[in-house]
Each structure stands twice: as C-alpha cells, then as structure tokens.
Amino acid sequence: MTDYSIPQPTSGDIVDLITADHRLLExxxxxxxxxxxxxEAARVAFSDLLxxxxxxxxxxxxxxxxxxxxxxxxEEEHGEEEHAATNEALLKLLQAKGTDTQKxxxxxxxxxxVLNHHIGEEELSILNPAxxxxxxxxxxxxxxxxxxxxxxxxxxxxxxxxxxxxxxxKAYDDGLLPNDEQPQE
Numbered sequence: 001m002t003d004y005s006i007p008q009p010t011s012g013d014i015v016d017l018i019t020a021d022h023r024l025l026e027x028x029x030x031x032x033x034x035x036x037x038x039x040e041a042a043r044v045a046f047s048d049l050l051x052x053x054x055x056x057x058x059x060x061x062x063x064x065x066x067x068x069x070x071x072x073x074x075e076e077e078h079g080e081e082e083h084a085a086t087n088e089a090l091l092k093l094l095q096a097k098g099t100d101t102q103k104x105x106x107x108x109x110x111x112x113x114v115l116n117h118h119i120g121e122e123e124l125s126i127l128n129p130a131x132x133x134x135x136x137x138x139x140x141x142x143x144x145x146x147x148x149x150x151x152x153x154x155x156x157x158x159x160x161x162x163x164x165x166x167x168x169x170k171a172y173d174d175g176l177l178p179n180d181e182q183p184q185e
Contacts, residue, residue: 004028004038004045008151014061014142015131021053021150022119029112032099039099047159050090050115051167054083055158056149061142065126070133075125082118084171089114091168094161 006024009017028049031042062076089111096104130139157163171177 004031004041006045006049006154008147008154010144010147010151011140012143012147013136013139014134014146015127015139017143017146018053018057018061018127019123021049022123025050025053025115025119029108029115032108035100039104043093043099044159047090047094047164048154048157049159050086051158051164052150052153054086055153055167056146058083059149060145062126064138064142064145065130065134068134068138070129071126079118079122079126081176082114082121084168084176086111086114086118087164087167087171088177090159091161091164094159094164 007020025046028042028046031037032039032046058080062071062079065071066073066076089107093104093107093111096107098104134142168177172179
C-alpha cells in the first residue's frame with residue numbers, strides 16, 4: 001500500500017463502514033511497520049483516520065444505538081474508555097521523533113495492542129448487535145450521520161499532535177483514563 005488517501009464515502013450501512021475503517025487502520029499499521037514504506041505518511045493518515053473514526057462513533061453511533069436499545073450504557077462507556085486508551089497510545093506514537101527509532105517501534109506496538117483489542121471487542125459487542133438488532137433504515141441513517149462527522153474531522157486534520165493532546169487531556173479530565181498521579185481511593 002503506497003497511497004494513504006482515505007476514502008470518504010457519503011453513505012452506507014454503518015456496520016460495513018466502521019468495519020471497512022477497521023481494515024484500513026490495520027493496513028496503515030502494517031505500513032508503519034514496513035521499513036520500505038513511507039512510514040511518516042502512514043502515521044499521519046492513521047492518526048487522522050483513527051481520531052475522526054472514534055470521535056464520530058462517540059458523537060453519532062454509540063448514543064443512537066444505546067437509545068434504540070441495541071447496546072447498553074456499559075458497552076457505550078467501555079467503547080469510549082477504549083477510544084481514550086487508544087488515543088493515549090496514539091499520542092506516544094505521534095510524539096516519537098522520526099519513524100526509525102525504538103521509541104517509534106515501541107509506541108507503534110502499544111497502539112497496535114490497544115487498537116486490535118478494541119476492534120475485536122467493538123465488532124463483537126457493538127457491531128454484531130447493530131447488524132442483528134438495528135433496522136436497515138437505522139444503519140443507513142447512522143452511516144450517513146457518522147460519515148458527515150468523520151469526513152469533516154478528516155478534512156480538519158483531527159489527528160494532529162495538538163488535537164490528540166487535547167483529546168487525551170479531556171479523557172483524563174473526564175475520568176476515562178486512570179490518572180496515576182492521583183491517589184486511588
């Protein structure tokens with residue numbers, strides 16, 4: 001894969017669209033591991049896609065699936081916590097200077113571990129129920145809403161270091177990430 005342009009469809013079934021993004025994120029992770037690839041371009045595309053994808057899910061998909069009783073509040077919150085953990089790992093990847101350092105390699109493996117776990121869980125506990133329990137009309141409606149937000153975020157460079165720093169700080173402030181600096185109760 002040498003072209004890291006991210007497709008920006010405007011409609012589709014939300015389950016198929018999210019799953020397609022998961023495969024693209026996996027492809028971009030493979031490209032970042034490939035020393036013969038343009039790892040920096042892959043990192044930029046990966047970061048933009050990951051942030052746009054996750055933020056659009058939290059804004060549009062999770063709340064709607066919860067309100068339609070396709071998923072419960074626990075699944076929604078767990079998805080948000082996993083997005084926060086993935087963003088925290090992404091921040092380390094973005095902070096690595098260059099792509100030929102051990103810090104970059106270690107950060108990439110950290111992202112891969114958290115993201116692969118999240119993708120597996122999300123496909124099982126959120127997307128499978130959505131495929132089974134949400135009407136085709138709802139899946140199409142969610143697909144369109146999600147894509148509008150996702151594509152808007154992609155255009156804005158949502159995966160920039162500065163934006164990911166803000167997202168991670170907010171996740172700590174909102175209690176989505178454990179703050180090791182504070183004493184545990």
